[in-house]
Each structure stands twice: as structure tokens, then as C-alpha cells.
Amino acid sequence: MHNEQHVTSSETIRDIVIGMSDGLTVPFALAAGLSGAISSSGIVVTAGIAEIVAGSIAMGLGGFLAGRTEVDHYQSELKREYDEVERVPEQEKIEVMEVFADFGLSAPLQQQIADEMSKDKKKWVDFMMRYELGLEEPHANRATKSAITIGLSYIIGGIIPLSPYLIESNSQIALYYSCGITLICLFIFGYFKSKMTGQPAFSGAFKVVIIGALAAGAAFMMAKLINGK
């Protein structure tokens, strides 16, 4: 029960990280790029919001379908393993033995393990799923929750870099504020993300800031280049 809780919350954090890191970065860089070519904040805001809508749906629905696919895949493999355990138990026992042969256990011990494991079909299949196929049982209603979490995190992340353009009508001036706010948010976000995934927090935060700055700088220069300014 405790373990279950742990898995769920760490998956939610992973979804927030996925959504927010792209949400902070891509709309920020798009707005910066457009500011290099267009002086009206109105167009930057329209493009930015269109991007946030598109990105949140693509990522959210993408996450939902990936989750559903994972559940389907697990169920079909589970069914196949149960069939095989019924139909070709000796073959399946050999597969159990092979897992342990890889870890240098002796043949008699491999045989003993396979014999003992085959007494409980549920646990036997469970073993095959995890250690032969490397599949963990996915949470059935994770997909919907995951979609909403990723989508919302993308929207929240995306609104931050756009907010200065909503207030300041000159896009070149709004760009300065957007850079300031977004790079600070990327730093804070990168710091907590690194802390939570057990990475060095400051270097992790700098990496996130550098990706954002590079993406924005490249988009800015490219947009200037296209418009010959």
C-alpha cells in the first residue's frame, strides 16, 4: 500500500516535469523568436496561445494514448504467458532457468527454483512478466490522470513566458521581461526537478536554463534571418 502510493506520486511528478519543462521552454522560445521579427505583442500572444493549446493537446493526448497502449500491451502479454504456462510448462521452466543461468547459478539450483516456482501459477507468470519480459503492471486509470497532468503542466508553464506580452504591447520590450521571468522560473523548476530525481540541484538547474536560453536564442536569430532584419 505504501509502495503503491510512492509509485503514483513519483509518476505524477514525472508527468508535471514532462509537461512543465516543455511548456516553459517552447512557448518562451517561440515568443522570443517572433519578437525578433514582429514588433506587435498581439501576434506574439496569438501565436503563443495557439502553441500552448496545440502543445498541451499533443502532449496530453499523447500521454493518454501511450498509457493506454502500455495497459493493452501488458494485458496481452499477461494472457500469452498464462497460455504458455498451461500449454508448454516445461519450456517455460527452461526460461526461468535461463534467467538464473545468466547470474551464474548452478544447473541443479536452477532446476530447483523452476520446480518450486511452477507450483504457484500466478507468481510464476508474475515472475516471467517482470524478469523475462521486463514489464511492470501499469495502473489502469493512470492514462487519464497522466494526460490531464501533462496537459495542465504545459499550459501553466506556457502562460509564464507569455504573460509580459499580454501587458506590454511592444514585443521587443516584453521580450526582456519574458526572458527575465522565464529564466528565473526555469532555474527554480530545474532546481526542484533535480532535487526530486536525486541529481545535483545547481548543475541540473543550470542545464534547464541553458536549454531554454539556447532554444530562445536560436529561434530569435532564425526568425530575424527569415525576415532579413
Place this chain on the structure above:
Amino acid sequence: MHNEQHVTSSETIRDIVIGMSDGLTVPFALAAGLSGAISSSGIVVTAGIAEIVAGSIAMGLGGFLAGRTEVDHYQSELKREYDEVERVPEQEKIEVMEVFADFGLSAPLQQQIADEMSKDKKKWVDFMMRYELGLEEPHANRATKSAITIGLSYIIGGIIPLSPYLIESNSQIALYYSCGITLICLFIFGYFKSKMTGQPAFSGAFKVVIIGALAAGAAFMMAKLINGK
């Protein structure tokens, strides 16, 4: 050797799928959204290319850093397991036994497995990494290759929906061509993606098309709404 090859190519396919599915969807939806508010293809192209640059850098560098983090994490956990096996071997043996207790093996058999496994430290640590911590050894130079593959796939995917806007100066007309080309490409892409991941090919292709269409439709309506048209 054969297995190694298999892993590498399936990871490359996974990277292409990650990059291309977002590359086809988000720039397509952004361009569609802007077409709902702005009649000049020039601005749509500028925004689209800024988005492709930003998205490919964010996804590519994101992929690169995720890969590097994975390698670092594996190495630090590996070092810790080697330390523990030296320092508290009896505790580590109990951890091996716990793995097998979960699969219903008897206590004497658990003990025998732990005793035999502890004779070869490399294999013992290898077992703990995979079956206690659930970590697979990542390929050291995967990160760079992954970054390039994801980034390039995003660019290729993104150029497809933008191409009509490069030729046709009226964005509303270009939008029709962009929808046609992109939805066909999304279908083809979804079909092969589903085939390669062992999912039903036609329903998988439809899902991909629906995500793209929904994202584009929502972005189009939102942009129209903002501009009060």
C-alpha cells in the same frame, strides 16, 4: 551481440517516433491556429520555423540530458551496490532472498540462491541492479545519438505542415493544403509506428490523425477567439 543490435535499433525507432509525432503535430496546429487569425503566410512561416527551431532544440537537448542523467544515475547506483556488497554482504544477501520470497520460494531455497549468487560479485551486483533496483545498463554514447535523432525527426516532421505556407501567400488557402498533406502524413506515420510497436495498425493510425486534427482545430478556434473574428 544480436540482442544489443536489437535494442539499439528499437531505441532509434522510439526516438524517431518521439520527435516526428510532435514535429508533425505541433507546428501543424500552430500554423493552423495562426491561419485562423492572420491572413499572411509570411508570419505563419516565421512563427512555424521559430517553433521548429525551439521545439527541436528543447526536445533534442532534453533527450540528450535525460540520457546523460540515466548514465550518471546507473553509475552511481552501481558504485553503491559494489560498496554494499563489500561492506554489508549479509544485508545484501537478505535483499536477494526478499526478491525470491515475493515469488513464493521457500526460505531454504532463498538461502541457497543467495549463497551461490554471492560467490561471483559482478553477477551478484548485476542481479541487484536489475532485479532489486530495476535498472538496465544504458548505452554510454546513446545520449548524443538520441538527441540528434529526436531533433532531426522533429525538424523533418515540422517542415511538412509548413511547406504549403512557403508556396501560397494566402494563409487561409495554404491551410487547406497543409491539412491535407499533414493528415495523410500523420496517418502513414501512425500506421508504421503502430506496426513497429506491435499495435493494431489502422486504429493506431486513426488515433494519431485524431490527435493532430484536435490540436489543430483547437488552436484554430482559440486564435480566432482571441482576435475576436
